[in-house]
Amino acid sequence: MRRYETIFILRPDQGEPQIKESIKRYSAIVAQGGGEMVENEEWGSRELAYRIKGERRGYYVRIDYLSDGAVMNELERNLKLSDTVLRYLSVLVDLNADAAKVREEIATRNQRIAEARAAAEARAAAFAAQQAERERQRDDTPDAPEEIMGEADPTAIDPDGGGEPN
Numbered sequence: 001m002r003r004y005e006t007i008f009i010l011r012p013d014q015g016e017p018q019i020k021e022s023i024k025r026y027s028a029i030v031a032q033g034g035g036e037m038v039e040n041e042e043w044g045s046r047e048l049a050y051r052i053k054g055e056r057r058g059y060y061v062r063i064d065y066l067s068d069g070a071v072m073n074e075l076e077r078n079l080k081l082s083d084t085v086l087r088y089l090s091v092l093v094d095l096n097a098d099a100a101k102v103r104e105e106i107a108t109r110n111q112r113i114a115e116a117r118a119a120a121e122a123r124a125a126a127f128a129a130q131q132a133e134r135e136r137q138r139d140d141t142p143d144a145p146e147e148i149m150g151e152a153d154p155t156a157i158d159p160d161g162g163g164e165p166n
Contacts, residue, residue: 001066003038003097008079008088009058012045022084023061029075035067038102052086064106066099 008026010019027037043060052058065071072090079088094102 001036001097001099002068002072002092003064003066003094003102004072004090005062005064005093006072006075006079006088006090007060007062009048009052009060009086011053011055011084011086012057012059013055014059014084018084019059022082023063026075026078027063029078030063030065030067030071033067033071033074035065035071036099037063037065038099039064039106048086055086058086064093064102066097066102 006026010022014022023040023042027040030037039062041062041064043062045057045059048056048058076088076090079085
């Protein structure tokens, strides 16, 4: 089977239930045509680069599936007819794809992403702890040595800046 990826943008003014229903409907079109859904990813509401059908924002969705060309054509036909879809784009990812291999690749990718996030969070926590330690040390350190602070007599210096005592 061929592996396709379709990204479409939905109108953001729909409620969450209508958006979920639309995504299920397009996933069902793939399943009814004999295709197999590999991944369904919602990117959420984002600002568009330019207005599309009068909208400045859109709800982005990416679906990854295995099917033949007829299923992809049927999905695109339904996307084209829907008033809630602002734009769509389908791309042939792989001409001969194996479902098990594709799922394994996606699981590996998701694991790498999770590990990268955990490492980034650990680095951020270490950095925050280091900054807190520096701030605590800065608060403990006086701004000037005590001998200068204790010996200075503000009345002994000429206010004009001459530095000679009165």
